[in-house]
Amino acid sequence: MATTNLNVRVDENLKKAADTLLNELGLNMSTAINIYLKQIVRENGIPFEIKLDKPNAETLQAMQDVREGKNLHGPFNSLSELMEDLNADD
Numbered sequence: 001m002a003t004t005n006l007n008v009r010v011d012e013n014l015k016k017a018a019d020t021l022l023n024e025l026g027l028n029m030s031t032a033i034n035i036y037l038k039q040i041v042r043e044n045g046i047p048f049e050i051k052l053d054k055p056n057a058e059t060l061q062a063m064q065d066v067r068e069g070k071n072l073h074g075p076f077n078s079l080s081e082l083m084e085d086l087n088a089d090d
Contacts, residue, residue, distance in 0.1 A: 006033070008033075015029075018032075073085050
């Protein structure tokens with residue numbers, strides 16, 4: 001199988017930390033990156049969830065509302081009470 005070179009720029013401290021961990025696992029950087037790329041192909045995408053660490057504006061507002069006790073509904077004692085509240089014109 002023909003191979004090709006892949007040049008990647010990473011933070012020096014990140015590379016050192018990754019090298020140390022990979023050596024403990026008995027792997028080198030090239031093998032680890034090949035495993036990662038094979039997983040990308042196998043999963044047809046990045047093989048782990050990528051998400052923002054912070055909530056969006058709507059979620060932040062909802063969290064603030066809960067802290068302040070605003071815009072809250074319930075508690076409900078039955079499904080019919082919940083549905084009545086959901087269908088009410090505010």
